[in-house]
Amino acid sequence: MQQKSLDLITAAILVGGKSRRMGVDKAFLEFEGAPLFERVLGVCREAFSRVILVGDRPERFARYALPIHPDIYPGSALGGLYSGLLHAGTPYIFATACDVPFPSLAVILHLASLREGYDVVVPSGAEGFEPLFAIYSRNCLEPMRRLLDHGNFCIFDFYPEVKVRYVPMEELVSLAGGAKAFFNVNTPDQFARASRKEIP
Numbered sequence: 467m468q469q470k471s472l473d474l475i476t477a478a479i480l481v482g483g484k485s486r487r488m489g490v491d492k493a494f495l496e497f498e499g500a501p502l503f504e505r506v507l508g509v510c511r512e513a514f515s516r517v518i519l520v521g522d523r524p525e526r527f528a529r530y531a532l533p534i535h536p537d538i539y540p541g542s543a544l545g546g547l548y549s550g551l552l553h554a555g556t557p558y559i560f561a562t563a564c565d566v567p568f569p570s571l572a573v574i575l576h577l578a579s580l581r582e583g584y585d586v587v588v589p590s591g592a593e594g595f596e597p598l599f600a601i602y603s604r605n606c607l608e609p610m611r612r613l614l615d616h617g618n619f620c621i622f623d624f625y626p627e628v629k630v631r632y633v634p635m636e637e638l639v640s641l642a643g644g645a646k647a648f649f650n651v652n653t654p655d656q657f658a659r660a661s662r663k664e665i666p
Contacts, residue, residue, distance in 0.1 A: 471578075472513065472514055472515070472578060473514075473515055473516075473556070474556055474557050474558055475514055475516075475556055475557075475558040475559065475560055475578055475581075475601070476514060476516040476517070476518055476550075476554035476555065476556045476558070476559050476560070477510035477511075477513065477514045477516065477517040477518070477559070477560050477562070478517075478518050478519075478520055478546075478547075478550030478551070478554060478559040478560065478561050478562075479503070479506055479507065479510060479517065479518070479519050479520070479562055479563075479564050480520050480521065480543060480546040480547075480550070480561065480562070480563050480564060480598065481493055481503070481519050481520065481521035481523065481526075481527060481534075481564045482520060482521030482522050482523070482537050482540070482546055491526070492564075492565045492651055492652070492657070493526070493564045493565060494526075495565075495651070495657060497567050497657075497661065498567075502564065502565050502566070502567060502651070503527075503564045503565075505566070505567065505569060506562055506563075506564055506565075506566050506569050507530065509569040509570070509571050509574065510560070510562065510569075510574075512571050513560070513571060513574045513575060513578070514560065516554075516555075516556065517532055518532065518533045518534070518535060518550060518553060518554060519532050519533065519534040519535070520534070520535050520536075520537065520546045520549050520550040520553075521534065521536070521537065521546070522536050522537055522540060524536075533553075535549055535550070535553040536549070537549050538552065539614045541619075542614075542619035543563075543597070543598060543619075543621060544610060544613065544614060544619045544620070544621045545614060545619070546561075547559075547561050547597075547602060547606075547610065547621065548607065548610045548611060548614060551602055551604060551606060551607055551610070552607060557603060557604055558578075558581055558601055558602065558603050558604075559601070559602050560574060560577070560578065560600070560601055561597075561598055561599075561600055561601075561602060562598060562599050563598045563599075563650055565650045565651050565652070566599070566647070566648070566649070566650050567646075567649065567650075567651060568643055568646040568647055568649060569599075569643075569647060570641060570642060570643030570644055570646075570647035571642070571643070572641040572642040572643060572644065573589075573599070573638050573641050573643065573644050573647045574599075576633075576637075576638065576641055577589070577599075577600065577601050577633065578601060580601075580631050580633065581601050581603070581631075583629065584601075584603070584629045584630060584631040585602065585603040585605040585606050585628035585629045585630065586600060586601065586602055586603070586606065586625060586628055586629070586630040586631065587600060587601035587630075587631045587633060588600040588601075588625075588630065588631070588632060588633065589633050589634075589635060589638060589648060590632040590633060590634055590635070591634070591635035591648075592635070595621075595622060595632075596648045597621040597622065598650075599647065599648050603628075605628055605629075606624065606628055609624035609627040609628060610624055612624075
């Protein structure tokens, strides 16, 4: 994919989670020699020329010298997506959580390549959607805002109002790292499984 095309996309890494189930800040858990956040950041920088952070802890990420935007609607992933999209300055974002041990550059680039004519490009498998490893266009802002204003924080609920490209897992698992790109760690047990490579 040409870099000029990728310049239309900003990587928005959501860093506002409270890590309640983990008990410690999972963004900075050491995994294979680097904090989880740095693994995600490295892949995003490979794919896109612009990276922003979305969350309410600027002091934790100040050393990375990246733009960081507070959640306009705090407390939900949908609010993080909205804030990232609003501040991105590009027609699209690639949104990801900061706790993904195995982010796949090949999967990210494939999702980005499918965006033409769509407002959302989201992986879809037997366990549901992967909305925090997906592409969103600015056309999503208004339907997102309506949900948030009504106290509805379910990301999927605005999908019927926009054009969505659902990407079946079968289309992604053959790509490098595709089989485990969506595994994230919310609990100590999940982190231990990732460390042992016990990923489905």
